[in-house]
Amino acid sequence: MFLEVAGLKRIYTVGKTTVAALDGVDFGVEKGAFVVVLGPSGSGKSTLINIIGGIDRADAGRVVVEGQDIARLDAKGLTEYRRNSVGFVFQFYNLVSSLTAYENVLATAYLSRGSFDAGVILDLVGMSDKKNKFPFELSGGEQQRVAIARAVVKNPKLLLCDEPTGALDYDNAKKVLGLLEKVNRELGTTVLLITHNTAIARMAHVVIRLRSGRVVERVDNPTPIASEQVVW
Amino acid sequence: MIYRIPARIIRRQLGQFIGVITIVAIASFSHSLLTIGVNALEEGYAAFASDYKQETAHFITVHGAPEAKLERKYKVEIEERQVLEVEWEDKALRVFTPTQHVNLACALAGKSVPSRGEILLDPLFAKANGYALGDSFRIGNRTYKVAGFIYMPDYIYITRYDQDIINNPLEFGIGLMDKRDMVWHSTEPYRYYVIGGPLSDVRGFKEDLEACGLVSFVEKKENPRITTTEMKLAGTKAVITPITLMMTLISSFLTFTVLGRLINSLRVEIGTLMALGYRRGEIARTFLYIPLFIWIVGASLGTAMGFLLTKPFVQLYVEYFNIPLVAPVFPTRQLLEAFFLPGIFIFSGSLFALRELFAKEPLALLRGSEGNSGSSAAYFLQLDGLSFPKRVMLRHGLSRMWRNLVLVVGVACSTFLLIYGFTAERTLQGMVNQTFSSTFNYDYMYVLSSNQRGKKFPSAEGFNLRTLYDSNGRNVVLYGIQKGSNMVSLRNLDGLAPDLSGIALAKPLAAKLKAAKGDVIELNDKLNDKPIRFRVSDVVELRIGNYAFIDLEEFNRVFELPRGSYRGLFSPTELRIDESLVFMRQDKAYIASTFENMMAPVKQSLAVISAISLMLALSIANVLSTLSLNENRRTIGILKIFGFRDGEIVFMTLGFERICFYIGMLLGIPLFNRLVNLLMASVAEQSDFALEFEADPVGILWAFGVLAVLYHVVQRLLRNRVYRMSGAELLKERTD
Ligand SMILES: Nc1ncnc2c1ncn2[C@@H]1O[C@H](COP(=O)(O)OP(=O)(O)OP(=O)(O)O)[C@@H](O)[C@H]1O
Ligand SMILES: [Mg+2]
Numbered sequence: 012m013f014l015e016v017a018g019l020k021r022i023y024t025v026g027k028t029t030v031a032a033l034d035g036v037d038f039g040v041e042k043g044a045f046v047v048v049l050g051p052s053g054s055g056k057s058t059l060i061n062i063i064g065g066i067d068r069a070d071a072g073r074v075v076v077e078g079q080d081i082a083r084l085d086a087k088g089l090t091e092y093r094r095n096s097v098g099f100v101f102q103f104y105n106l107v108s109s110l111t112a113y114e115n116v117l118a119t120a121y122l123s124r125g126s127f128d129a130g131v132i133l134d135l136v137g138m139s140d141k142k143n144k145f146p147f148e149l150s151g152g153e154q155q156r157v158a159i160a161r162a163v164v165k166n167p168k169l170l171l172c173d174e175p176t177g178a179l180d181y182d183n184a185k186k187v188l189g190l191l192e193k194v195n196r197e198l199g200t201t202v203l204l205i206t207h208n209t210a211i212a213r214m215a216h217v218v219i220r221l222r223s224g225r226v227v228e229r230v231d232n233p234t235p236i237a238s239e240q241v242v243w
Numbered sequence: 244m245i246y247r248i249p250a251r252i253i254r255r256q257l258g259q260f261i262g263v264i265t266i267v268a269i270a271s272f273s274h275s276l277l278t279i280g281v282n283a284l285e286e287g288y289a290a291f292a293s294d295y296k297q298e299t300a301h302f303i304t305v306h307g308a309p310e311a312k313l314e315r316k317y318k319v320e321i322e323e324r325q326v327l328e329v330e331w332e333d334k335a336l337r338v339f340t341p342t343q344h345v346n347l348a349c350a351l352a353g354k355s356v357p358s359r360g361e362i363l364l365d366p367l368f369a370k371a372n373g374y375a376l377g378d379s380f381r382i383g384n385r386t387y388k389v390a391g392f393i394y395m396p397d398y399i400y401i402t403r404y405d406q407d408i409i410n411n412p413l414e415f416g417i418g419l420m421d422k423r424d425m426v427w428h429s430t431e432p433y434r435y436y437v438i439g440g441p442l443s444d445v446r447g448f449k450e451d452l453e454a455c456g457l458v459s460f461v462e463k464k465e466n467p468r469i470t471t472t473e474m475k476l477a478g479t480k481a482v483i484t485p486i487t488l489m490m491t492l493i494s495s496f497l498t499f500t501v502l503g504r505l506i507n508s509l510r511v512e513i514g515t516l517m518a519l520g521y522r523r524g525e526i527a528r529t530f531l532y533i534p535l536f537i538w539i540v541g542a543s544l545g546t547a548m549g550f551l552l553t554k555p556f557v558q559l560y561v562e563y564f565n566i567p568l569v570a571p572v573f574p575t576r577q578l579l580e581a582f583f584l585p586g587i588f589i590f591s592g593s594l595f596a597l598r599e600l601f602a603k604e605p606l607a608l609l610r611g612s613e614g615n616s617g618s619s620a621a622y623f624l625q626l627d628g629l630s631f632p633k634r635v636m637l638r639h640g641l642s643r644m645w646r647n648l649v650l651v652v653g654v655a656c657s658t659f660l661l662i663y664g665f666t667a668e669r670t671l672q673g674m675v676n677q678t679f680s681s682t683f684n685y686d687y688m689y690v691l692s693s694n695q696r697g698k699k700f701p702s703a704e705g706f707n708l709r710t711l712y713d714s715n716g717r718n719v720v721l722y723g724i725q726k727g728s729n730m731v732s733l734r735n736l737d738g739l740a741p742d743l744s745g746i747a748l749a750k751p752l753a754a755k756l757k758a759a760k761g762d763v764i765e766l767n768d769k770l771n772d773k774p775i776r777f778r779v780s781d782v783v784e785l786r787i788g789n790y791a792f793i794d795l796e797e798f799n800r801v802f803e804l805p806r807g808s809y810r811g812l813f814s815p816t817e818l819r820i821d822e823s824l825v826f827m828r829q830d831k832a833y834i835a836s837t838f839e840n841m842m843a844p845v846k847q848s849l850a851v852i853s854a855i856s857l858m859l860a861l862s863i864a865n866v867l868s869t870l871s872l873n874e875n876r877r878t879i880g881i882l883k884i885f886g887f888r889d890g891e892i893v894f895m896t897l898g899f900e901r902i903c904f905y906i907g908m909l910l911g912i913p914l915f916n917r918l919v920n921l922l923m924a925s926v927a928e929q930s931d932f933a934l935e936f937e938a939d940p941v942g943i944l945w946a947f948g949v950l951a952v953l954y955h956v957v958q959r960l961l962r963n964r965v966y967r968m969s970g971a972e973l974l975k976e977r978t979d
Contacts, residue, residue: 090521
């Protein structure tokens with residue numbers, strides 16, 4: 012098992028009320044899987060992926076990635092984990108605003124020895140003609156493509172995407188999905204993708220449904236469709 | 244790659260960085276300028292005293308003293324020098340013969356040792372009376388050439404009589420001439436000796452001199468011509484140092500917090516880098532280039548400016564204190580301090596902020612939330628009755644309590660300094676007026692050469708005076724004045740006529756002797772070193788001088804003088820007294836005016852301090868407001884898109900800071916009233932002044948007016964900045 016989540020809990024306390032964003036989540040996926048996490052708003056999807064990505068902490072439970080329980084790691088260990096194993100694609104891109112598109116990609120290429128060439132990856136996402144532009148000079152779709160390039164360039168084992176298409180129109184969303192599919196199929200990167208869009212689930216090997224911080228359904232799909240065939 | 248981030252951030256927010264750099268520059272500038280001035284003076288004086296062999300004591304005898312024998316016995320150097328008192332019109336010049344081992348002359352211009360037919364003058368006297376090099380100077384029927392201007396280590400504060408508190412270069416000066424010339428004018432053997440080197444057994448030395456008729460023996464520590472300057476130096480340092488320290492602290496504190504906020508405003512970018520897997524060390528190393536840049540640029544500018552302005556500043560002090568700069572003073576230590584001190588605060592502020600960010604989960608940073616640092620007070624407030632803009636303004640402001648507190652403190656301190664600047668001058672003026680117009684009502688004071696009885700001048704009033712000293716060698720001038728005197732109207736601290744049955748001390752003197760009403764103190768008579776115990780019967784509202792007062796008859800009883808006798812006269816008009824009967828005369832108007840001149844450098848320093856503190860207050864307002872605007876770009880964008888006007892947006896986002904600015908200004912008044920007198924108490928202990936500061940309405944109005952006007956300008960500029968922000972652009976910058 013490449014990734015195994017067990018008994019994962021995350022409890023927020025605001026004033027006197029407590030919210031269990033994650034209330035005992037268990038699941039596991041194999042290496043190279045394309046996983047889609049579905050669930051209504053507030054069901055704990057972002058919380059889950061953030062903990063798996065090592066940018067948030069669990070209150071209880073295990074997150075084992077290739078035999079290493081990252082819930083046990085200290086801040087330093089988490090940094091190394093993120094540095095070496097994880098690529099992040101955020102819903103709102105989070106490009107470093109003072110660096111150009113190309114420099115944003117370079118900034119993570121630098122982190123890993125197994126990185127791809129930044130120029131090649133930018134070409135792959137179709138952004139080489141705008142590589143010298145700053146984030147605020149790019150459209151949302153363009154920014155997201157740069158963000159994917161940035162996440163992919165260091166050849167992570169685990170690519171985590173929190174609603175990468177949420178802010179995009181149909182065409183741009185399709186382009187992004189195509190890219191993620193390519194990364195998954197060609198590089199063998201395990202992809203975890205959060206979405207509200209059930210149509211996207213059809214291209215996944217595994218679909219996990221969350222509700223109120225729990226896994227309510229898990230579907231394994233041995234024959235996922237290609238991203239071009241996804242329509243909504 | 245991320246090494247490019249700092250430069251890009253700085254370029255993007257240049258305006259804000261210029262503001263922060265200004266604050267740093269002010270910190271370096273004020274520190275270097277003020278400390279360099281005071282220290283140059285102190286070091287300059289120490290160098291002068293040691294290089295030019297300042298005397299340890301001097302004495303006068305009737306017969307010649309056995310110099311060689313005494314030198315061997317006490318292991319000191321003794322040199323005789325001759326003195327000639329030249330008088331003409333209302334002026335007097337005290338001319339000495341040059342010495343070789345003790346009290347060497349230091350030439351400001353021309354020669355330091357006169358040849359035959361030449362005379363050297365002290366620069367103050369020469370300046371006041373318009374003598375230039377090469378001019379001729381007549382003494383009797385001989386003419387001398389002015390061949391140099393000289394400083395003498397034993398006549399730094401050039402007064403004619405020991406008890407003079409004010410020097411008067413127009414009427415009195417000192418000079419040097421060759422011995423052969425002097426003999427020509429006076430054959431009278433006037434045996435005046437100076438001693439160099441440490442003298443341990445003063446008592447034994449004096450006893451050994453009894454045989455040759457010792458007239459007077461004055462140690463350096465009781466020589467007002469030396470100690471007055473030393474005291475004034477200490478006093479100046481006492482006024483300047485705490486203020487400098489305060490300015491440095493305020494600006495350092497500011498750079499500390501501002502840098503913290505600056506780093507904090509980069510939290511999303513830092514969070515992103517953390518999420519991507521950058522190590523803290525890598526991130527810290529990158530982002531610390533920002534404070535490094537601010538520090539290097541700000542501190543270099545400030546230190547360089549301070550250094551450039553040091554020269555005229557030191558010059559001013561040097562002229563005022565009449566101390567030659569014997570060696571060029573290069574203030575290495577102060578410059579290094581001025582350069583590195585802000586650095587410490589800049590980096591600690593940045594590191595604190597970074598540490599705080601690093602302690603958080605990257606996620607928390609990515610959300611761009613303030614975490615729970617905002618005060619919860621904002622949430623409990625009932626704001627329903629208020630208009631929407633007011634509600635937003637209050638919520639916004641109250642959730643940023645801590646940083647607004649910084650603003651309040653910073654502005655309060657600046658206001659304090661400004662009020663100080665605007666009040667000090669009038670306080671000094673008031674002190675002079677209070678002393679010379681309302682307390683001393685006479686216009687002329689005569690000290691006669693012998694005791695008198697009976698009333699010879701109907702308009703004048705008799706008094707007695709005696710110089711005493713305490714266990715630390717501090718002089719006390721005791722006046723015996725008539726009951727219900729019209730010439731000296733004293734008031735005690737309650738505003739009533741003081742009790743003069745014992746001695747009543749002037750305020751600064753009481754502070755120095757640490758004596759209060761009812762204490763018994765012991766003072767020694769300067770004439771015969773006899774200890775006398777006095778009861779302190781009152782403290783009088785007199786802010787200058789080391790004066791004490793006692794009833795004239797009580798004075799006569801204590802000093803065993805005949806009843807009704809007096810030695811001096813206070814008079815509202817000039818008296819026609821035979822010159823031979825007058826030992827000393829003083830013209831009050833002249834004293835008052837010289838006194839004001841004496842205050843000139845203090846006033847100058849105050850002006851500089853005010854100017855700096857004004858810049859400081861504005862930089863604070865500007866930088867904090869700019870930071871606020873930057874931190875709230877998103878909110879501003881949304882409000883703009885909603886259709887709020889620029890003025891309303893400024894009100895909502897910066898309205899609370901404006902309130903804080905005004906609160907800070909108001910708090911400046913009590914802060915001033917509290918702190919300034921603490922400060923002045925230390926001044927009174929070290930000098931002959933007791934300054935009493937009260938934030939008077941005129942000073943406050945000035946300080947407030949200037950601050951308010953300039954703050955208004957800052958707000959205008961901010962509004963323009965809001966105007967230029969485009970809502971769409973601001974929203975696009977959204978990173979989270
Ligand atoms: N910082 C926080 N403080 C308090 N509660 C939080 C915090 N973050 C998330 N929550 C709560 O945890 C729960 C899960 O949030 P999460 O962001 O994981 O939902 P989500 O499934 O990603 O929703 P969406 O689809 O709307 O993005 C929600 O009820 C949310 O209110
Ligand atoms: Mg979410």
